[in-house]
Amino acid sequence: MSDLEVRDVRVAFGDVVVLDGVSLHVASGETVALLGPSGSGKSTLLRVIAGIVAPDAGIVVVDGIDVTHVATHRRGVGMVFQDNQLFPHLSTLDNVTFGPKLAGASKDERNELGRMWLDRVGLAGFDNRSVTELSGGEAKRVALARTLAAQPSVVLLDEPLTGLDRELHDRLAIDLAELLKPITTLLVTHDRDEAAVVADRIVALADL
């Protein structure tokens, strides 16, 4: 299992300092919810961890290894984007098996894996659906399945439940907590109730 550590991260875009001296530790298998108002730099912190934004100072450590200068695709950090970013040219199953395919899994292996993950997120039989026809809740589940199927050491979730209607939101929050239980997870949200349901521990960005 793997843990995640962020130490003294600073990010500035021009004159605007977005993150300054941010440090955070997520233990192996732990799910941490990061709370903060919108525009407070939560998403930027996730992007620093994923390697999308390079920090001006500080380091990111995954599983004891400093990955600050490692390219995104080699970090083993999975991320579910707020707007999912499903690949519109691929079927639902091909979206989910995107990671395994890159990892060199055979067609049978990865399809089996993909179907297993679709089943686990409650979308069994969605294999050949076009991702552009999925509902908001379905698309989120596919995005989650896609990230988990790539077997990352650490999973990052950016506002995973924002924009879903109340009933769907609550049901998915419970499912999420279940699915993420064994995985090292950092979840960003502005909703304290949601954080309480999904996460083992809640931290506020302002306190870091």
Next chain:
Amino acid sequence: MSERTSRRGVRSSRWVALGAAAALLVAASACSSDDDEDHGSESNDSVAVGQPPIAPPETTGGETITLVTYDSFPEADTSLNDALAAFADQTGIDVEILVAGDAGTMLSKASLTAGNPEGDVMWGVDNTLLSRAVTDGVFDPYVAAGILDGSVTIDDAFTSLVPNGEAAPVDYGDVCVNYDIGWFAERGLEPPTTLADLADPAYAGMLVVENPATSSPGLAFLLATIHEYGLEGWQAYWSALGANGVEVVESWTQAYYERFTWAGGPTPMVVSYGSSPPAEVIFADPPRNDSPTGVIEDTCFRQVEFAGVLRGTDSPDAARQLVDFLIGEEFQSELPLNLFVYPTNQAVDLPQEFVDFAVVPEVSRSLDPAVIDANRSIWIDEWTELVLG
């Protein structure tokens, strides 16, 4: 040519096309309004009235006519141009020279503009292209006054080529391969003496010819080889020439003045004229009394050039007067030393350099104009495929 005649045949079909366009026009405008019927019928009317206009005879004096010619005709500053100025003095008609490319290109343009020509008189269609000019209706037939009244004598062999007076024979000469005497002497190489020699690997890469599609000496040389090797054999000969590195350019001026070693180019043999050697003596600087270039007599093909009134000219009278002048003694006597051709007017005395250095082969090749006409485009196509393709 068959395309042209068949085009005339289906000319009525173009009114079908016009009808279609007009119908579209009416339909399209009717969509937006019914106010525009006027216009639709107007354009139909203007077409229905159509009759070929007949140019009203014009009185001469103070007018300018245009002599369309090939690009080896001097535009200014020579005694030939002085002679044309004399014509202006005598008749009050100014002559402008319009260069329309090499003879083949010039004739193609004339064919496409037949009836609505770029000028009034055309100089320089030769016997290899004459039938095409006649079929395409380029010329308005006119027998020069001097020929009619017997004051100008021209060899029957030439006038018989234009039995209906389509154009007037103005000069003749031979298209022959020329070689740079000094260039061969320096290398201790004997210049070739026959057509067959030109394909000899000993002379590889030493010949530049003109494209027969665009150039009349180019076509004449092609005909010389057809004359030698026959309808079935010339292709093999040209394949051999091609393998021997023959160079092809578009026009005679380009071949002679830009590629021939004697004029500063890289190639020691060029398809030119039997009369090119005297030109080299006359233009020699410093003066010399022998020609630096020679002629391979076996390669010579007889070329007769014609001038005629262009059909559709606005000034037919002035144009005819110019044709009369072009075969007159005054102008004809300037031809040898300017265009390096023999005048057809038998009264003209040849200049001494011409007598001394011009080569008139004992037997010059020629082909029946009817055979040339029937096969010209096929031969050019085949040649293009063989040599350039």
Next chain:
Amino acid sequence: MNRLPRWLVAALAIVPVVALAVFYVWPFTTLVVEALSGTAIADTLGRPQTWEVVWFTLWQAVVSTAVTITVGLVPAYLVARFAFRGRSLLVGLLTATFVLPTVVMGAAFLALLPDSLDRTVWAVIGAHVAFNVAVVVRVVGSLWEHLPTDMEYAAATLGASRWHVVTRVSLPLVRPAITAAATIVFLFSFTSFGVIRILGAPGTRTIEVEVWRRATQLGDIGGATVLALLQLTLLAVVLTWSTIAQRTHSRALALRPVAPLRRARTRAERSFVSIAAWMTALIALVPLTALVVRSFSTPDGWSTNAWTNLGRTDVRPGLRVGIDPVDAIVNSLINAAWATLFAVVIGGVASLAITAAKRHGRLIDGGLMLPLGTSAVTIGLGMLITFDVAPVDWRASWWLVPVGHALVAVPFVVRVCVGVLRSVDPAMTDAAATLGAPPVRAWRATVVPYLWRPLGVGAALAAAISLGEFGATSFLSRSGGETLPIAIEQLLGRTGTTLQAQGYVLATMLAAVTVVLVVVIEQAQSSRDRAVGT
């Protein structure tokens, strides 16, 4: 509704409809009707050379397209994703290259390449690629901009390397744009004329060049017509296929907002950006530089002779080559002035008609685009064989060449104007009407004033098109009336260095004028965009 009266709409529509019917539909129909002579079809299709020309046309177009797309995707990605110094300069440079007259690009490659490569198919393909890279950058780049950067990051977080991100996600998603760009490049290469007239040898002839050769050199109008129609048929097949292909793969990507540009952050990114930007700039700059250099070079070293003695084309005392460069400049300027006037009048009126007539407007719009789909050579040939009998024997008319140019330029003028006119808020006309203005006056006060600025842009475009037009002019210009592109082609076809240098001088001048016009157009366009606030 405050509709304009029908008479006004009709009066506006009549101008473009008549122009189109007389100068396009009629010649084109004549061409089709006359080609139906069985012997011409049988002769042409039965000749093995025809199929060799068709085969050459096809394969060089396919290779040109493939290379252009491959080369163009890198700058397309660069421009769509990265902010860097000189980015807009680079885009402008590529656009200028694309708008250069074909003979100028041909001349530039002739100047650039060593003699051994001059007249080969590789020179031709090189010129096609340099020409059309801008198409790929503009068409693919503008779709790529809409592709969310986060989608690429999402792929990276799933373990995709940069290469895999591009090949598995980005390229499949911009595929409709690639198909569209490939179609455009293919069309240009397939109907290539000016480039091949300068760079081609007799064995490297496109159908377009063969149409011209048969008609003007061999006088075989029937054969030329059959070839022109054969080309149109082949193009129709390709276009149909491309339309179907684009429809199948089209995704609603373009509906997403443009992803913001970013600066290169890592060292690898920075070196990618600078290498890609420089390579792209070189593709555009090197041929043009070669052109200028050759206009100053002689076998004896550098000289301004070709510039100062422009017009001296003697090969022997009194004997000239029959092309006067100075006359060609004058002819081109006069032609361009008239063509611009014609195009602006027809295009301006047409734009008003198109926006006013709504449904029928689309018909006029589509009709005016037709000449673009027909090759210029076909248009020239059609006009040549149609307007040669009284009372429409217009071959000698000074206005025939400018009208041919205007026909090609009108669609561009219309595109620029209609876009602006359509964006004029209809509510404004309504507002004016509620203030008591009758529909015609409301229209005159609120719509017409918006026409002037795009019309200025259209005029510059029309002038650039006319100055560089070569295909139709090859058929319509008469001896002594040669335009710049015609004179350039003839001078460069000569072997004498002084004549060639003069050809390069003319090509340099034409390139400079075109680039200036493009800059004017781009400036006017971008200041408009700023004004409208898009």
